[in-house]
Amino acid sequence: MSKILIGGAGGAPSEGVINSILRGRKQETVIGMGSEPTDLVLSAASKKFYVPDANKPEYKARLLQILNTEKPDLVHFQNDLEIFHASLIRDEITATGTKIFMPEHEVVDTCVHKYKTYLAFKAAGVPVPENMMIHNEEDLRAAFAKLGDENGKIWLRASSIGGGGKGAIPTTDFSMAKAWIEHHKGWGDFVAAGMLTPNTVTWLSIWYEGELVVAQSRERRGWIHGNRSVSGVTGVTKVGVTCDNDEVTRIAIDAVKAVSAKPRGIFGVDMTYDKKGVPNPTEINISRFFTTVLFFTEAGLNLPEIFKDIALYGEFPQLEKKVNPLRNGLLWLRGMDVAPRLMTQDAISQEIQFP
Secondary structure, eight states: OOEEEEETTTSHHHHHHHHHHHTSSSOOEEEEEESOHHHHTTOOOSSEEEOOOTTSTTHHHHHHHHHHHHOOSEEEOOSHHHHHHHHHTHHHHHHTTOBOOOOOHHHHHHHHSHHHHHHHHHHTTOOOOOEEEOOSHHHHHHHHHHHOOTTOOEEEEEOSSOOSSTTOEEESOHHHHHHHHHHTTOTTTEEEEOOOOSOEEEEEEEEETTEEEEEEEEEEOOBTTGGGSSSSOOSOBSEEEEEOOHHHHHHHHHHHHHHOSSOOEEEEEEEEEOTTSOEEEEEEEETSOOTTHHHHHHHTOOHHHHHHHHHHHOOOOOOSOSBSOSOTTOEEEEETTEEEEEEOHHHHHHHSOOO
């Protein structure tokens, strides 16, 4: 029986992957590792190993110790920081006999740094809002003058590694923007961008040697605790809904090919619609599944199972449709400390009494 090691175990992004693999047909052993013990202890993994944060000097030795001791057949990571640092030592990882299924490091580097991603999109002609790196106050003033919408509002966010809308804030106020960047020690890291609408969609895909294996789209209808975030964005989807949009698929494929000539592994393209209704890619979540991947598993498309079957056994799925095989309008409802539910709008209406 094969053994799979999952990074970030106990956290929602990794538990979606772990639970999807455990629901697969082959019943591999899943072990977990993570840097937060109070998360790790909640994991469904059969064994749980503490590791330091991936940017700490001790991380490499501890990871290799686990690989040499436990001898997993495959290791997979679920957050940008760990993906980036593990990618740097990929040869040492595979030298232990453990497989990885990741894009080249250059692709990882481009995708975990948002301004590099933007430059790749722009060079390829992918529709994106104008972005500017903010090195100093002069750049910030120029960004307001050049990128501000009809109300003078711009979008600020950190370009460096991190998810969940790291450092994101929409603002019309120069003084507030300056203070925000200084608070985050963000000069030379923050990016300003033109404003898009609140409407978002994600296109999650698996590729093998340049060929698309499978992809599924999901619109987002709100963020959990979005009203408690300055930007309104938390990175934690409240309601997801399956969808099938040819323009989303076309632009997502263009975005993937903008960062990789021969895509390999997982590419999750996050897009936000502009005021003309065109989806603009804002980032690619590289080599990891999004937090709500269990949504697709429950609906009948187990992407983590497909991923590990390719990586471990060279087995590919037999699908009637490789792009958006799930039916439209399936809802994944999430909240804190409650089990998520797979539903339809009709099912919700049948359970709730409206006036």
